Amino acid sequence: MANILIVGGTGCVGIETTQALLQQGTHKIICLSRGQTTHAENQHITYQKGDILDLDSLSLALETHAITHVLHVAALRTSDCKAQPHLAVKINVNGTANLLEAIRQYGKVQRLVFLSTAAVYTVSDDESFVSENSPTTPLNAYTATKLAGEQLVECYSTNYQIPSTILRPQIIYGLSRGSEGSTAGVSTAITKAFHNEPFTIPFGGTTGFHYAPDIGQNTTLALISSPQHFACYNLPVESLSLSEITQNINREFQNESISHDSTIYPFPTGLIYDAFKKDFPDYSLTPFTTALTQMHQQLAQ
Incomplete structure (x- = not known):
């Protein structure tokens, strides 16, 4: 303990x-x-x-x-x-x-x-x-x-x-992420899509998401x-383009309410996390599509 x-x-x-x-x-x-x-x-x-x-x-x-x-x-x-x-x-x-x-x-x-x-x-x-x-x-x-x-x-x-x-x-994205800061745009988009409200994620390109x-x-x-x-x-991360993210959100919630901006932030495309994987082989890395389904179910409760 x-x-x-x-x-x-x-x-x-x-x-x-x-x-x-x-x-x-x-x-x-x-x-x-x-x-x-x-x-x-x-x-x-x-x-x-x-x-x-x-x-x-x-x-x-x-x-x-x-x-x-x-x-x-x-x-x-x-x-x-x-x-x-x-x-x-x-x-x-x-x-x-x-x-x-x-x-x-x-x-x-x-x-x-x-x-x-x-x-x-x-x-x-x-x-x-x-x-x-x-x-x-x-x-x-x-x-x-x-x-x-x-x-x-x-x-x-x-x-x-x-x-x-x-x-x-x-x-980081998820229902606990909150809405503060432009990188919270993915989390906000998921909640907006659930309510079929339009929202534009304020950046584009490809980067890593947890x-x-x-x-x-x-x-x-x-x-x-x-x-x-x-x-x-x-930390273990999934590299995704904002195009993939918006398409998956719209598909999950069966609407076309979410889009993204073309602004590219100065972030790496993704992270090499071999060291974490070696020292913590039981690490968690949930695919974005699976996470979307989980969040959809939580929002519907």
């Missing part, structure tokens, strides 16, 4: 990982929250008041709940980082440093998992599918702060013996059963 602190537990990855952990039925989950939460607690979930910018509150959470594992998924989103780069550094970099320092002082964490992003990769014509060793670039405030966070995690892992894992996902429940399952694997002291992984 693990006592798991999730920092950023109310976001998509936090929600999906919580669900995956609950399926195992043996863990105690503590979600850090800055204020009151409307989520109902059960015997396996506790909501602890705290703030990633408050080192003392992080230390209190670790000590109070005898934390053994930490998932760090708290971050300022891309658009907010662009609008407020100083705040991006404060939350994404200083907040990460606070959490690492609290873990260092506590000294009993068996695994830290830090959620980064595949948006850190440099996109080139010569390398459309990228591995963990591919070049990275601080494309914007969000990716710059994520890269800084990665370096801090590696530093603390190496110098203070904190077992740590960095995960790099691409675009079904949200798969993210939860794969993050849980990295959190509970990682074989490496330190590792950085691309």
